[in-house]
Amino acid sequence: MNMKQGDSVVVGSERPLGSAAPDPSAPDGSATTKSQGKAGRNLPAAIAVGAGLGISLILIMVFAPLVWIGVVALALAVATYEVSKRLREAGVLVPRIPLIVGGQAIIWSGWPWGTTGVLSATAGTVLVCMVWLLLHQGLGSAPKNYLRELAVTIMVACWLPLLASFAVLMVLDDNGAGRVLVFLIAVVCSDVGGYVAGVLFGKHPMAPAISPKKSWEGLAGSLLFCVIGCLLTVTLILEANSLIGVLLGVVLVVTGTLGDLIESQVKRDLRIKDMGTLLPGHGGIMDRLDSLLPSAFVAWLVFAILL
Known part of the structure; x- marks a missing residue:
């Protein structure tokens, strides 16, 4: 649904993790076609895909809210596959099967058991991954890069299914x-x-070393739109104090922007433009979840404390 610019330059898959990404302003990596324009994407395709996803999710929330759990689970399975594939291409052999299966356990355990189920499934997933990596090459030889790959594996488990589980916990509340x-x-x-403020007014880069297209003007536009949107929806949909909407709008802009920057830095380390290619004009599923994942936890927390 979001229309963000990919930040990194696509190169071959043979590269060391953490190597410096090429300069996005370099002529061999940054030129956008006329059809992409300042958006850096195929804008008509991006709008069509985003609108389709948005309408589908609204219909689910109105007529069958529990289907949302399956939507989150499916999206996280695809996103975990995308991220693990990119990491493997960079030489980081995270355990794909335990991450995908464990991620499903994390998502679905929130339905009957709430936060206890989510945390228990997360701990179990981490333990299984620890053993999986230890035995990956067999007991006859010591695993290579065990500490690095375990650290990245735990990061993926917390970054994707654990944060996404709060979107499931949210739908189970009153x-x-x-x-x-x-x-x-x-x-x-x-x-x-x-997007609108950045394209029309963006002149002052916010984090040029991480995401050259992000500007302070764009951040101001995000803040204005999000606060207004939250104020209206909290008041009209949740029938709650409008000040909760203002607070929610501010914190979601901060967490969403940081989530976007975090994924941008991960992609820079991996020297890729997108995590996947499943969604025309957007990239992969993970490229659409970068701001949603941390925002899900923060929104759940704000609602749990203030509603």
């Missing part, structure tokens, strides 16, 4: 469908506001 709608609308408002 008026859960309304909470998820407010959360999704807030993220969309932040993305649209940042």
Whole structure:
């Protein structure tokens, strides 16, 4: 649903993890076609895909809120595959099967057992991954890069399924469908506001070494759109104090922007433009979840404390 610029330059898959990414301003890596324009993407395709996803999620929230759990689980399975594939291409052999299966356990355990189930499944996934990496090459030889690959594996487990589980916990709370709608609308408002303000007025880069297209003007646009969107949706959908909407809008812009920058830095380390190619004009599933994942936890926390 968001319309963000990919930050990195695509190169071959044979590279060391953590090597410096090429300069995005270099002529051999940054030129965009006329069809992409300042967006850096195929804008008509991006809008069509984003609108289709948005309408589908609204219909789910209105008519079958629990289907949201399956949507989150499917999206996380694909995103985990994308991330693990990219890491393996960079020479980091994270255990793909335990991460995908464990991620499903983390997502689905929140339905019957709440936060206890989520945390238990996360701990179990980490333990299985520790043993899996230890035995990957057999007991006859010591595993190579065990500490590095275990650290990255735990990071992926916490970054993807653990954070996504809070989107599931959200829908299980009182008026859960309304909470998820407010959360999704807030993220969309932040993305649209940042995109519009960045394209029209962006002149001062916010983090040029990480995401050259992000500007302070874009951040201001995100803040304006998101606060207005949250104020209206919290008041009209959740029938709660409008000040909660203002607070939610501010914190979601901060967490969404940081989530986007985190994925941008990961892609720079891996020297790739997108995590995948599944969504035309957007990249992969993970490229659409970067701001949603940390925002899901923050939104759940704000709702749990203040509603």
